[in-house]
Amino acid sequence: MEFTSPQAQQRYDAVVEAAARTVVGLDFDGVLAPIVEDPERAVIHPGAPAVLRDLARTVRAVAVVTGRPARQALALGGLDALGAELTEEGRELFVFGQYGNERWSATQRRVVSPRPPAGLATFERDLPAVLRACGAQDAFVEEKGLAVAVHTRRLPDPTDAFERLVGPLRDLAARHGLTVEPGRNVIEVRSPGRDKGDAVRTLVAEQHAEGFVFAGDDLGDVEAFRAVAALREQGLATLLVCSASDEQNALVDLADVVVDGPDGVLELLRQLVVDAS
Structure with a gap:
């Protein structure tokens, strides 16, 4: 992983220190799953379930925050089964679909969704x-x-x-x-009026988080990055992770850490688990 500044290294260290009180938010496509031509075939990286399992045992909660419909992310990620396993251990997994308009949790096991927008x-x-x-x-x-x-x-x-x-x-x-x-x-x-930043703020409030890590890869994650940056100003330990690609670099200048696609994201999360243990 590549820290973008000395301050970024310090932010990582602060997140490690606060890991048990930290929420980790992750986009799906480009972060947990490789980008493919057919979005219906964008299955989760084969190494991701094991990493998410270990991560959920280390931090307060893990949330997938995606533009995809929640049910689609659940199916492509095998997240329902993983959530059931984590619930038995007293751990929580969330999925916020369609930029936070839909919500699923391992404890509730159902997708809460509004009606389609007018127009x-x-x-x-x-x-x-x-x-x-x-x-x-x-x-x-x-x-x-x-x-x-x-x-x-x-x-x-x-x-x-x-x-x-x-x-x-x-x-x-x-x-x-x-x-x-x-x-x-x-x-x-x-529909206007809700974005991934709202999901970040909801998670912090509900989980009483003292730290937040967010990993994203494209323009749809900018609002989440901005929300995390604002939380940093309020004293939370934070880390912003850009899963970089040749197609999109919108988050590079906003990130504390730049990694190479889902492989790099998983490597960083593994290291976080090790350092926080």
């Missing part, structure tokens, strides 16, 4: 015409219940298609009272 159905009705106008009619459209994600990864030039689409989709979303969340070759359209 989403009409947005989906108008979406094909916008895709055709941008020459991106073959983009993969993922319906997520509370949101719609337009993936450009399968197109011949994913980056160019993304750049052509993001403006028109932002305009279309605004006309329907929705907001846009750009990611790694994906543009997600959802």
Whole structure:
């Protein structure tokens, strides 16, 4: 792992000291699971369940905070079974899906979710015409219940298609009272008013946390990073981890630690468990 400053090393040491009172938040795609062309095949890294098990035994709580629907993250991560195992040991695992709009916990074992946002159905009705106008009619459209994600990864030039689409989709979303969340070759359209930063603040309040670690990989994690940085100003021990890639570097300048994809994230978490033991 690569610390971005001497202060970052000190922040890591403070988190180690406060590990038993610390919550660890983790994005799913690009952090626990490698990025793949088909998002429905983005299964968790094979080494992740064992690391999450050891981590949950070391810290106050572990939470997966993702743009994916919670049920999808549970299935792709095998998190339901892991949560059941941890509950027997008195440990807790959370999943906050769709940027915190959905919530699941190992103790409750059910997904709590609001109704789809007003305007989403009409947005989906108008979406094909916008895709055709941008020459991106073959983009993969993922319906997520509370949101719609337009993936450009399968197109011949994913980056160019993304750049052509993001403006028109932002305009279309605004006309329907929705907001846009750009990611790694994906543009997600959802209801405004809630983001991953809200999930961070909820976890801190409910768990009475004295420390917080968050690992993310793209623009959808910026609000979580900002929330953790604000908690740092309030005296919490914090660590911000960027799972870096060639596709996205939006979090590098905000991070305390930069690692190489899910392999690097898991290596850091293993080291955290060892150092806190």
